[in-house]
Amino acid sequence: MRRLRYAEALNEALREEMRADPSVVLYGEDIGIYGGVFKVTRALQEEFGAERVVDTPISEQTMTGMGVGAAMMGLRPVIEIMYADFLPLCLDALANQASILHFVWAGQVSVPMVLRTQGGGGAGAGAQHSKSLEAMVSHIPGLKVVSPVFPADAKGLLKAAIRDPNPVVFLEHKLLYNTTGEVPEGDHTVEIGKAAVVREGSDVTLVANSRMVLEALKAADTLAGSGISCEVVDLRSLRPLDTATIVASVKKTSRAVVVNEGWRFGGFGAEVAAQISEAAFEYLDAPVARIGTHDLPIPYSEPLEAAVVPSAASIVEAVRAWG
Amino acid sequence: MRRLRYAEALNEALREEMRADPSVVLYGEDIGIYGGVFKVTRALQEEFGAERVVDTPISEQTMTGMGVGAAMMGLRPVIEIMYADFLPLCLDALANQASILHFVWAGQVSVPMVLRTQGGGGAGAGAQHSKSLEAMVSHIPGLKVVSPVFPADAKGLLKAAIRDPNPVVFLEHKLLYNTTGEVPEGDHTVEIGKAAVVREGSDVTLVANSRMVLEALKAADTLAGSGISCEVVDLRSLRPLDTATIVASVKKTSRAVVVNEGWRFGGFGAEVAAQISEAAFEYLDAPVARIGTHDLPIPYSEPLEAAVVPSAASIVEAVRAWG
Amino acid sequence: MTNAPSQDELVEMFRRMVIVRRLEEKLGDLHKQGRTRGPIHRCDGQEAAGIGATAVLGTDDVATSTHRGHAHYIGKGLDLRRVVAEIFGRATGYCRGRAGHMLIADRATGMLGGNAIVGGGMPIAVGQALALKAQGRGRVVATFFGDGAAQTGVCHESMNMAALWKLPLVFFCEHNQYGLTVHARFQSSIEDLHRRAAGYGMPGVAVDGNDVVAVYRAMREAVARARDGGGPTFIEAKTYRMTGFSTSDMGGYQSGEEMEAWRPKDPIARTRALLERDLGAERTAALAAEAGEMVERAFEQALSDPMPGIEDLADGEYGAGEYGADDYGSAA
Amino acid sequence: MTNAPSQDELVEMFRRMVIVRRLEEKLGDLHKQGRTRGPIHRCDGQEAAGIGATAVLGTDDVATSTHRGHAHYIGKGLDLRRVVAEIFGRATGYCRGRAGHMLIADRATGMLGGNAIVGGGMPIAVGQALALKAQGRGRVVATFFGDGAAQTGVCHESMNMAALWKLPLVFFCEHNQYGLTVHARFQSSIEDLHRRAAGYGMPGVAVDGNDVVAVYRAMREAVARARDGGGPTFIEAKTYRMTGFSTSDMGGYQSGEEMEAWRPKDPIARTRALLERDLGAERTAALAAEAGEMVERAFEQALSDPMPGIEDLADGEYGAGEYGADDYGSAA
Numbered sequence A, B: 001m002r003r004l005r006y007a008e009a010l011n012e013a014l015r016e017e018m019r020a021d022p023s024v025v026l027y028g029e030d031i032g033i034y035g036g037v038f039k040v041t042r043a044l045q046e047e048f049g050a051e052r053v054v055d056t057p058i059s060e061q062t063m064t065g066m067g068v069g070a071a072m073m074g075l076r077p078v079i080e081i082m083y084a085d086f087l088p089l090c091l092d093a094l095a096n097q098a099s100i101l102h103f104v105w106a107g108q109v110s111v112p113m114v115l116r117t118q119g120g121g122g123a124g125a126g127a128q129h130s131k132s133l134e135a136m137v138s139h140i141p142g143l144k145v146v147s148p149v150f151p152a153d154a155k156g157l158l159k160a161a162i163r164d165p166n167p168v169v170f171l172e173h174k175l176l177y178n179t180t181g182e183v184p185e186g187d188h189t190v191e192i193g194k195a196a197v198v199r200e201g202s203d204v205t206l207v208a209n210s211r212m213v214l215e216a217l218k219a220a221d222t223l224a225g226s227g228i229s230c231e232v233v234d235l236r237s238l239r240p241l242d243t244a245t246i247v248a249s250v251k252k253t254s255r256a257v258v259v260n261e262g263w264r265f266g267g268f269g270a271e272v273a274a275q276i277s278e279a280a281f282e283y284l285d286a287p288v289a290r291i292g293t294h295d296l297p298i299p300y301s302e303p304l305e306a307a308v309v310p311s312a313a314s315i316v317e318a319v320r321a322w323g
Numbered sequence C, D: 001m002t003n004a005p006s007q008d009e010l011v012e013m014f015r016r017m018v019i020v021r022r023l024e025e026k027l028g029d030l031h032k033q034g035r036t037r038g039p040i041h042r043c044d045g046q047e048a049a050g051i052g053a054t055a056v057l058g059t060d061d062v063a064t065s066t067h068r069g070h071a072h073y074i075g076k077g078l079d080l081r082r083v084v085a086e087i088f089g090r091a092t093g094y095c096r097g098r099a100g101h102m103l104i105a106d107r108a109t110g111m112l113g114g115n116a117i118v119g120g121g122m123p124i125a126v127g128q129a130l131a132l133k134a135q136g137r138g139r140v141v142a143t144f145f146g147d148g149a150a151q152t153g154v155c156h157e158s159m160n161m162a163a164l165w166k167l168p169l170v171f172f173c174e175h176n177q178y179g180l181t182v183h184a185r186f187q188s189s190i191e192d193l194h195r196r197a198a199g200y201g202m203p204g205v206a207v208d209g210n211d212v213v214a215v216y217r218a219m220r221e222a223v224a225r226a227r228d229g230g231g232p233t234f235i236e237a238k239t240y241r242m243t244g245f246s247t248s249d250m251g252g253y254q255s256g257e258e259m260e261a262w263r264p265k266d267p268i269a270r271t272r273a274l275l276e277r278d279l280g281a282e283r284t285a286a287l288a289a290e291a292g293e294m295v296e297r298a299f300e301q302a303l304s305d306p307m308p309g310i311e312d313l314a315d316g317e318y319g320a321g322e323y324g325a326d327d328y329g330s331a332a
Ligand SMILES: Cc1ncc(C[n+]2csc(CCOP(=O)(O)OP(=O)(O)O)c2C)c(N)n1
Pocket: B029, B058, B060, B082, B086, B089, C067, C068, C116, C117, C118, C119, C145, C146, C147, C148, C149, C150, C176, C178, C179, C180, C241, C245
């Protein structure tokens, strides 16, 4: 199979869906001629015109609300929010409009919009451009939330998200755009709400999402060297969460480390850890370990940033702490 | 001791702090002549003037950001956001400004502001006026978050919040304003970050905050009738969380039910449950139970709303489920 | 007079204004009896604005409303019984009791919809207008909002985008002098909000919001511009909220003189006087009486409708995309 | 000429403009060598705006800046070495490396501060101005922002509140024609942003942002008005960003003609020509050379400064209220 960069896989998903369905439109800052600051929308305005690939003013709040309005009238808007740090600006439209209207209006409308954004640290972008805010969006009923790590899933989940009749928040990571992987051509979709076991193992389950899956895989390699066999579960979807796959793995290994790049306190990892403790209580040999970004604004300077964002090393350390 | 309504206790705290410290100012919608839609700021504009009790336009985002600016220049603003459902509008200023600037500017400023708001269901206020969004604000490092249930703590924590050099989100509940309790006169403060054991018991620990503490106490009464002895921990502060008090109780009882009015999935209860499972793993006889609002937008109609918001009955049910 | 309503239209607007007023008064009565739930925001005094503006819209045009939307609901053609049923949380309400009075929507008449977040309807209207523009069928969106909402950030963002993209959208601001309890002079840096339209290269007009004919005419011009691809218009209707901000209003912030000064401008009395000139007092009174009876019947029916059962919640948080996008305005 | 700068002031502004330009060029060079980290937003071409505007502020006046703040930092009197140190994440930087180039603050000179959220500085400036007004010492706030930021909701809310409360605040908009890559004509419904000021009853003026004297004069008038209790002013400085939106700009969205048309308007060349008339070419060149050397030295020093160690993080997420509120502008 051909290998594509993560950004190219997303671009292909957008192009295919736009070709197949004229109601798919893109709204965002700098997504037109420039093709997006991470080049995910490269050359799409050229192909589909400025009516379907719309450069918007810097107005995240209205951009999101406008997605809701367009979606309820039959369009399928895909909105690009440049950094996840700007999600707070979108949250009113997400929590008070996008997520509620299908339910509150008793099914009279659906809101098939996708809100793409990218988060994460490690690039020296500072406290206002490095956050991972999974926890804020995945708490909201009526939204779906996905965060693929591999290019194939990026393509498959984006296509599924565009076709979903519900609002979907699609979380990317700035350090993933240049990673590559095999990506199926054509109509490849991945079901929202399904995790994947991306490495099998017997001693510990590492549950991760987005870039942290790569760190978990690295940690698994390292630990294999000391005879510890790690199973790695890539959540892919955060809401709905595939509890069954996670729990099946933990029942096998009896130990779990949950890795999420959001701040540890009140982070998405708390939900995953709580669910594991609820559903696999009798099977656990040790408390579920949780790893997240230290509870601090993310500092700019390299040694400081590296100290607060989780990595393979922190995962290895957590596993080794069990002795 | 005299009894005050919850709203009066808050009003007294504001008045005392404003008399003691001319840098304390209030910003909010309808807080002036009208005294706030829940009457917490009653008669304060009369006493302190329109320069210190400022009616603002309907501009939550700028109101919050302006609190940050005023606080860093030496004022101590207390901002009233009418409904917690509007917190998303404040989150950019909270997550990208208020909470980070002390740290990111390496201590050159502090941001001693308080953002008061009220949430919660049960009043027929509908999906856009009934949410409990503890999870969104308590995830943010640099913020403190409190949610007192009793009038005495409301007064004591509000005074502590105003004096705190850090930004504090102060969460009230619409159904608490008319509840009454004994409130110490004069300079009564309650330390932020300390939970309280409000009922002692030996069989189960019920951990709750805000109005859910009242429901937990009711449930404890009911369960006492069937010979089950509940200890009730009132969190009071959500961030920093008093893990020690919670864990001490659970080590004694070996069972815990966490009750938080936010949506269950990704709610604040997940953090509490995860911490209990981490710190009291060896002591637990059963998985920690979590109760929250059902994962749905909050419906208006009474029977529907009653079905989704947690209550004493749901707590009793969770405890009885252990058999 | 250009753009003036026909006599039939005026009669219909009068009928609807009376319905709205009786609806509000009935709700006030029931509130006093403790029979309502949650805050209810009446629009007494603003009927000419809401009814005059919606009268110009077709069923397949779209409107977004606010927490104070009863005139928009009636004006857009919603069935009164189902509106009342929703306000009382009944299973027969437009949203099966899930929405309550602030959030009513009706797909068939293009009411999409009420909104209890101040300013919340405006970005949605921008998106709706973008979609309608793409469809190219000449449909328009009217977004209703108050003088308080005009101060929100989304109002600026929405006006900028609507003007930038020449969307088929009318910004209809009901300037009733107050946010909840705060007078406009403490909320807004200028008195005449329509003057802000110039900052977006958008036409802005002020109109006597208690004169239903004036409102109709201004709206007709704006809607025609929108349909013809001329882009958005900002209409500021100067009016006054004659009752509390909601059923929970405890008063004390309005001067008696101010309230007295507005009383003679009551839009219903003015429309009635107008009609009496044409139809005579008797026919006009009969019209009003009939409207009042209709309201009585709607309440009787709605209040005996069943509450939803909790099995209603079984369909859960997500939709399955049950329908197509083409049946908006199907009541047309 | 009313409000014109003295010759000494003009010399100082020229010196600072050259410092800023050299700073940007050095950063560009180091970026090419792979020695910078994270995106860096240069302001080449906008030096007259940033330097001319800040020249009018006292050390105890406050400024909020943006992601593109280097001219504001230098104009407000920050020490170049510590600015560079911060940009390179050194322990000796203004924020001990925690902030990076977009978020620099210096309490002593009233730079509070850079901000990487577009529009983020404006509400903060409103609050600062409220506090300064309460203190009654005639201090003012200048809030810098771009043409892109002018489209954000907080810009509207902040302008409304500042005008409503007559705050000592200057809204200084650097209209450099672009958001990141999107031309203003695709972002803004009007070309002349200062015209929006009228919608708040606020004076609004446009000025040639590449003419440091014109900027200085407009700002001086606005600052005097603010100090005297006359409330806020909106200044729109028309200028052009001569390099990429940041070091990660891949180009392709600007026309060659446009870039060529702005080149002769380079604010440094124009100020240099002005000074040469008064001081002669030699002294002017010497001034520029001296400034360039200063920049070289600052980089040398800063780049040999240590990185912070992780023990720096030990003080944690909360502050203890270490200092009083009175030492702002202590460099005065
Ligand atoms: C974002 C937001 N802030 C505050 C409120 C509370 N609130 C409800 S109605 C209202 C006043 C709105 O004033 P205006 O827009 O003039 O409408 P009116 O009530 O006069 O019809 C306020 C502040 C809200 N619902 N949403």
